[in-house]
Amino acid sequence: MNRLFNKYYRSLLNPDEFSEVSEFFSEAKNETRIFNMMKPFWEEELTKSLDSKRSNSDLYSKIKEFVLLDKQKRLGRKIKFYTWSLRIAAVFIIGLLLSTVFLFQESRVQYSDQIQTITTPYGAKMNYTLPDGSIVWLNSASTFSYAAKFGKTRSVTLVGEAFFEVEKDSKPFIVATNHGTVEVKGTSFNVKAYADDNDFETTLEEGSVVFKVKNAGNEVTLKPGEQVSKTESGYTVKKVETKYFTSWKEGKLLFNREPFPSFIKKLERWYNVKIEYSDPKLNDLWYTGTIEMESISEVMEMISKAAPVSYHFNNKTRVFTIKAK
Structure with missing residues (x-):
């Protein structure tokens, strides 16, 4: 694992190796070992010249602050890289550790030729x-992937969900997904296009975007407060309250009559857990409410009290099972 970790730090992993490393990071029992592997790299960065060009000075400052604090206190405090709850502020650390945004090292490749890839795991x-x-x-x-230096267009690729605040520029900003492209020049919008389901949504907060359906030639222009989404018959545009589709970036989930299947799917991604149910009657349930600082256990308790269901957690498989009462 030390060899793979070194390759990961230098963004040299192939897809199979990245999956292996991600699985290793997701195991709570590996927290101490992860910390021990990570700390030398932090200390190495601190010894480099502060004049070195860094890809993200804010992230570097936060890591530097943490390492210095660790040295001062000498408490050997463990850093919890993984959490099942939003109560723990480890999301920041996970974002650093499990994405390829660790770009502090000096590149020996022509910078303009690089394709940067950022990956965030479940939770x-x-x-x-x-x-x-x-x-x-x-x-x-x-x-999320993008060129380190944009050309005639600002083209990026997304698999998953992202919210964009695009700087105004004469060069169009294009988000490519498996469903099509979203093109803008300066605006705020949310795109959801996960690979493990067939759902697609683009929700516009302000500005204007054009969605072009892949391999179809059809396109639609959105106005603020509108959303284009995939349906059984194609793509449809409707007025929505954007907060229900963009609040996740503020650390909370808002639901308004959310169908039970999509509600469960969002919980799985949010908390990095597996939730199973087999009773088709549960598909008729829906949920309205806000999830912000609750742990997954508290959320499951809330569900069991708000709906005629019960749940069980298997400590060995770490799977929640929901059944109708």
Whole structure:
């Protein structure tokens, strides 16, 4: 694992190796070992010249502050890289550790030729500033790629969910997904296009975006407060309250009559847990409410009290099972 970790730090992992490392990081029993592997890299970065160009000075400052604090206190405090709850502020650390945003090392490749890839696992989220000044919030279980130096267009690729605040520029900003492309010049919007389900949504907060359906030639222009989403018959546009689709970047989930299947799916991604149920009657349930600082156990208790269901947690498989009462 030390060999793979070194490759991970230098962004040299192939997809199979990255999956192996991600699985290792997701095991709570590996926390101490992860900390011990990570600390030398932090200390190495602190010894480098402060004049060195770094990809994200804010992240570097936070890591430096943490390592210095660790040295001062000498308490050997463990850093909990993984958490089943939003109560613990480990999302920041996960975002650093489990994404390829660790770009502090000096590149020996021509910078303009690089494709940067940011990956967040289940249970984590992060934000990042692109070369043009645009800001991207990346939700759980998402992968985002972009050129280190934009050309005639500002083209990026998304698998998962992200919220964008795009800087105004004459160059169009294009988000490519498996369903099609979203093109803008300066605006705020949310895109959801996960690979493990067939759902697609683009929700516009402000500005204007054009969604072009992949391999179809059809396109639609959205106005603020509108959403284009995939349906059984194609794609449809409707008015929505955008807060229900963008609040995740603020650390909370808002639901308004959310169908039970999609509600459960969002919980799985948010808390990095597996939730199973087999009774088709549960598909008729829906949920309205807000989840912000609750642990997954508290959420399951809330569900069991708000609906005619019970739940069980298997400590060995770490799977929640929901059954109708």
